Amino acid sequence: xxxxxxxxxxxxxGNVLTLKQALEAGITRTTIENLYKNSDIDKLGHGLYGLKxxxxxxxxxxxxxxxxxxxxxxxxxxxxxxxxRIPTKMDITIYSGYNDEKFRDFVNVHRCKxxxxxxxxxxxxxxxxxxxxxxxxxxxxxxxxxxxxFIDSEVVSKAIKMSIKDTNFNANLMWEYAEKMHIYKKVKIxxxxxx
Numbered sequence: 001x002x003x004x005x006x007x008x009x010x011x012x013x014g015n016v017l018t019l020k021q022a023l024e025a026g027i028t029r030t031t032i033e034n035l036y037k038n039s040d041i042d043k044l045g046h047g048l049y050g051l052k053x054x055x056x057x058x059x060x061x062x063x064x065x066x067x068x069x070x071x072x073x074x075x076x077x078x079x080x081x082x083x084x085r086i087p088t089k090m091d092i093t094i095y096s097g098y099n100d101e102k103f104r105d106f107v108n109v110h111r112c113k114x115x116x117x118x119x120x121x122x123x124x125x126x127x128x129x130x131x132x133x134x135x136x137x138x139x140x141x142x143x144x145x146x147x148x149x150f151i152d153s154e155v156v157s158k159a160i161k162m163s164i165k166d167t168n169f170n171a172n173l174m175w176e177y178a179e180k181m182h183i184y185k186k187v188k189i190x191x192x193x194x195x
Contacts, residue, residue: 002035006031006035009022009025010049011051014130015051015056016048016050016051016057016061016064017048017049018047018048019047019048022049039052044061044065048064055128057128057130059075059090059126059132062103065103069092069093069094069103070121070134070135071091071132071133071135072093072134072135072139072143073091074091074150074151075087075090075092075134076135077140077144078127079125079126079134083155089106090106090107091110091150092108093111093112095111096111096112096114097114116181120177121136121139122134136173137168140159142177142181144156144159145186156190157193160194161194164195174187175187
């Protein structure tokens with residue numbers, strides 16, 4: 001039977017715990033195994049457990065399973081309230097050379113050079129309140145301008161206009177990213193067209 005303290009540990013972590021998180025919280029490996037055997041919790045993946053019959057944040061779960069990924073493009077815009085469209089598939093970015101075999105069929109995979117992979121990474125809350133890694137607004141704008149074939153032009157235009165009005169938007173940082181990504185002229189054209 002699932003005791004109140006253990007259930008609370010799961011609840012406080014979005015109804016999910018990795019084995020490592022469970023051990024750090026003082027829950028033994030044997031306890032986790034017994035809870036799974038007794039059908040009190042579900043095994044969601046290797047070393048990943050969730051409360052039975054509880055809502056699980058898909059974004060948070062994905063990043064627990066694949067911690068070297070970063071949410072980007074449409075998904076990042078969605079987290080930052082710069083699009084009304086709920087992503088039908090998650091957009092994630094990985095660095096070139098990272099093996100995406102385990103998840104490439106159910107997410108949109110974008111790649112970048114390892115040198116710029118961490119540029120603009122921030123922690124952001126999902127709509128369910130869990131903290132995940134995603135690109136900041138400035139990097140996201142550069143990404144969607146760099147590869148417009150992955151996103152509807154109307155979404156790009158609205159995102160740029162909404163971003164310019166956002167008091168937290170840092171245009172200088174966006175220009176810095178554009179320079180490092182070798183897309184300065186392209187970003188300038190998009191920005192001028194949407195001001």
